[in-house]
Amino acid sequence: MSSKTDQSLLQVILVDENDTPLGVMEKMEAHEKGLLHRAFSVFIFNSKAEMLLQQRAVDKYHSPDLWTNACCSHPQPGEDTADAAYRRLEEEMGFQTPISKAFSFIYKTSFDNGLTEHEYDHVFIGNYDGPILPNSLEVQDFRFISMNDLRSSLLNDPSQYTSWFKIAFPRLEEYLASATI
DSSP: OOSHHHHHTOEEEEEOTTOOEEEEEEHHHHHHHTOOEEEEEEEEEOTTSOEEEEEEOTTOSSSTTOEEESEEEOOOTTOOHHHHHHHHHHHHHSOOOOEEEEEEEEEEEEOTTSOEEEEEEEEEEEEOOSOOOOOTTTEEEEEEEOHHHHHHHHHHOGGGBOHHHHHHHHHHHHHHHHOOO
16 A cells, blocks of 8 residues: 555454454554554565664654564454565565564553554564665665664664564574574
């Protein structure tokens, strides 16, 4: 979906704390009410073990201009979460690559505009070294960064990153330390 109007018509899957579906709701209404819903975040690494970050477009309905993981969004009702993550990676960043589920977590954060993200976030990871063709309606800029440089940046200037990224990053580091990609 490309316009703000189109985005407002999308639905999210409401879930409980075990990710059991409870129903569906229009996306903006769920964010206005702060209801727990299913989401996903995709983290991409290149062959140098650098993470791909995107800077959210200035017109995003929350967290504009902030740096975050390669992509994140919500599966549509009836859509498999991994399939949705794969689809959105191409829609936002303009490429396809295999991804695999790493872990899940729940977070809740409120924004100055009155919206609240309360998400059961499924985290996927993948590797990619090819061309990146970001959707300018979603992504203002992108870059690859080493994990050490990213960790330092998060400590020294956390305000330039999305709230969910700051929560997910240490969990991702723990996962990577205990797993083989």
